[in-house]
Amino acid sequence: xxxxxxxxxxxxTALALFAIGFIGGLVSGFxxxxxxxxxxxxxxxxxxxxxxxxxxxxxxxFPKALVGAWKRNKFGHVDVKLGIVIGxxxxxxxxxxxxxQTWIKESFGNAxxxxxxxxxxxxxxxxxxxxxxxxxxxxxxxxxxxAPVDHPLxxxxxSVQIPGTMVQFKSLAQPVSFLFxxxxxxxxxMLAATIAVGGFIGVPGMIxxxxxxxxxxxxxxxxxxxxxxxxxxxSYGLGGLVDLRLAMLILAGSLFGIQLGAIATTxxxxxxxxxxxxxxxxxxxxxxxxxxxxYLAELDLLQPLSPTLVLVLQRLSFATLGxxxxxxxxxxxxxxxxxxREHAAESRVAGTLAxxxxxxx
Amino acid sequence: xxxxxxGAAHSAAGLGVLSIGLYAFLFLNAERVVALCAEPGxxxxxxxxxxxxxxxxxxxxxxxxxxxxxxxQPRGARGC
Numbered sequence: 326x327x328x329x330x331x332x333x334x335x336x337x338t339a340l341a342l343f344a345i346g347f348i349g350g351l352v353s354g355f356x357x358x359x360x361x362x363x364x365x366x367x368x369x370x371x372x373x374x375x376x377x378x379x380x381x382x383x384x385x386x387f388p389k390a391l392v393g394a395w396k397r398n399k400f401g402h403v404d405v406k407l408g409i410v411i412g413x414x415x416x417x418x419x420x421x422x423x424x425x426q427t428w429i430k431e432s433f434g435n436a437x438x439x440x441x442x443x444x445x446x447x448x449x450x451x452x453x454x455x456x457x458x459x460x461x462x463x464x465x466x467x468x469x470x471x472a473p474v475d476h477p478l479x480x481x482x483x484s485v486q487i488p489g490t491m492v493q494f495k496s497l498a499q500p501v502s503f504l505f506x507x508x509x510x511x512x513x514x515m516l517a518a519t520i521a522v523g524g525f526i527g528v529p530g531m532i533x534x535x536x537x538x539x540x541x542x543x544x545x546x547x548x549x550x551x552x553x554x555x556x557x558x559x560s561y562g563l564g565g566l567v568d569l570r571l572a573m574l575i576l577a578g579s580l581f582g583i584q585l586g587a588i589a590t591t592x593x594x595x596x597x598x599x600x601x602x603x604x605x606x607x608x609x610x611x612x613x614x615x616x617x618x619x620y621l622a623e624l625d626l627l628q629p630l631s632p633t634l635v636l637v638l639q640r641l642s643f644a645t646l647g648x649x650x651x652x653x654x655x656x657x658x659x660x661x662x663x664x665x666r667e668h669a670a671e672s673r674v675a676g677t678l679a680x681x682x683x684x685x686x
Numbered sequence: 687x688x689x690x691x692x693g694a695a696h697s698a699a700g701l702g703v704l705s706i707g708l709y710a711f712l713f714l715n716a717e718r719v720v721a722l723c724a725e726p727g728x729x730x731x732x733x734x735x736x737x738x739x740x741x742x743x744x745x746x747x748x749x750x751x752x753x754x755x756x757x758x759q760p761r762g763a764r765g766c
Contacts, residue, residue: 331720384734388742396750400760555735562731565724569734570716573741577709580742580749588753591760668761 331568332372339574341371346385346578348654353579354393354586355657356602357546358524361386362609363650364575365521366643377568379521380561384572387554389579394547396587402540404496407531408548410503411510415523415549416556418514426518436623443613443620445519450610453529458603460533464596479536496531496541509534510549517553524550525606532599539598540590589657592664601653601660608649615642694754701748708744712737 332338345367349360361382368378397403430438483499490502509530517523524546531542561567590598619635621627630638712719723730753759 331724334716384738387735388738388746391739392742392746392749395746558735558738559731562723562734563726563728565726565730567723567730567734569719569723569737570713572734572738573709573712576738576741577745580745581752584746584749584753585758588758588760664761 331377331570334570334574338371341367342571342574343578345650346575347582348650349575350389350393350579350582350584351586351589351657352582352601352605352650352653353389353547353550354396354583355543355589356524356586356598356605356653357393357528357543358522358550359602359605359653360579360650361521363646366646368571370643373568373571376561377566377571380558380564380566381568381571382521382575383554383557383561384567384569385575385579387551387558388576389583390547390550390554392580393583393587394544394551396584397544397547397590400544400587400591402544402590403548404494404537404541404545405548406492407494407496407506407535407537408545409552410492410494410506411513411527411531411545412549412552414507414510415514415517415527415553418511418516418523419518419553419557420514421511422515422518425515433624436620440617440620440624442519443617445516446613447610447617449516449520449525450606450613453525454603454606454610456533457529457599458607461596461599461603465594465600476533476536478533482534483536494535494537496537496545497535499536501535505534513549514553523553525602528598528602539595543590543598543602585661586657589661589664592668593660597656597660601656604656605649605653608645608652612642612645612649615645691755691757694751698748698751698755701744701751705741705745705748708741 345364346360349364352359364382364385365375365378368381369375373381394403394408398405426438426441429441433440482501482505483497485502485505487502487504490504491500492503492506493500509527513523513527513530515523516526527549528539528542528546531537531545532539537545558567616638618627619630619638622630622635722733
């Protein structure tokens with residue numbers, strides 16, 4: 326890669342990357358992943374070649390995930406062993422996913438590749454995203470009585486005993502076979518190589534397949550992101566594709582955000598993780614669905630669209646991606662403020678009771 | 687301001703200066719950094735990883751202390 330493929334960075338570009346990094350970090354600290362689906366297209370819209378955008382995004386992802394995992398480990402949310410097992414399996418998924426991407430691009434061109442990526446978004450987010458959102462809303466309705474690990478698939482997985490393959494993870498009530506964790510990691514990596522956000526499978530997989538709590542799953546995903554990010558950075562770095570300046574500017578904002586997102590998890594009920602993730606996934610799904618007609622027309626599977634309509638659909642899609650990120654950030658901010666107020670009120674009541682108790686003595 | 691908040695503010699200020707220094711060094715040497723990263727090879731893979739780890743430790747510690755100094759702490763951390 327020639328150095329000329331790396332863009333000039335103006336103050337405006339730097340501030341934009343810092344701001345997007347902050348919101349992306351906030352979401353990552355809260356739900357364990359997210360941000361990449363906006364960061365990569367945002368960098369491309371600033372003139373960064375697609376492959377450099379992906380590579381630079383990965384280079385900011387692993388140090389961000391490291392700081393987030395460190396922070397949430399202090400709250401007891403991280404299962405390091407599960408994160409490493411899924412992360413290593415995910416590396417294999419990334420390799421296979423990248424090979425499939427390359428083959429599709431060579432066989433069907435850029436439009437075919439974009440259609441494949443959009444189809445993956447729509448199928449995965451349509452099934453998983455909607456389920457996550459509905460389940461989180463169910464838990465919200467049930468309030469304190471919600472059973473966080475009451476998923477039939479997780480109960481079945483935890484009941485399967487395969488001698489020689491059982492592993493005890495601290496985030497799971499029962500030992501599970503690594504024959505379940507490896508495919509989950511592989512699928513996470515495949516999705517990361519396809520749509521850049523493996524956590525959209527990784528986090529729901531840990532909750533609904535393995536039976537981890539949303540808090541543990543979202544924090545453990547940060548370990549997975551670290552392992553995948555460092556592997557991806559080595560892979561792209563060998564090809565001279567990482568623009569370190571871009572990566573460090575995004576990191577500057579995202580480390581402010583990830584600390585705040587991690588702190589926010591201590592103020593909210595676990596279902597809020599699912600609500601934020603479900604809302605983001607559903608909006609991203611809408612964003613990708615908007616541009617599907619453009620790719621279908623480019624592949625001659627639809628009547629040609631006018632250039633104006635193409636531009637409108639592409640801009641609408643990008644705006645919806647931005648909305649997904651800012652909606653997630655807004656819900657997290659609101660949750661922090663509400664949790665903070667409730668906590669302050671509880672502390673005042675506890676203080677008053679302690680004082681009246683002392684008076685009684 | 688409590689003694690703990692004062693300590694966090696001092697740590698945040700010190701780490702902030704260090705973090706700004708790292709960013710200034712990176713961008714004052716941007717041409718060399720770009721040349722190193724754009725040349726395919728082992729150095730182009732290891733250099734970004736090394737720099738990213740150093741930035742994550744320094745800037746990560748700064749951002750943690752920054753929120754502490756502002757009183758934004760996890761539930762229960764303020765002893766209330």
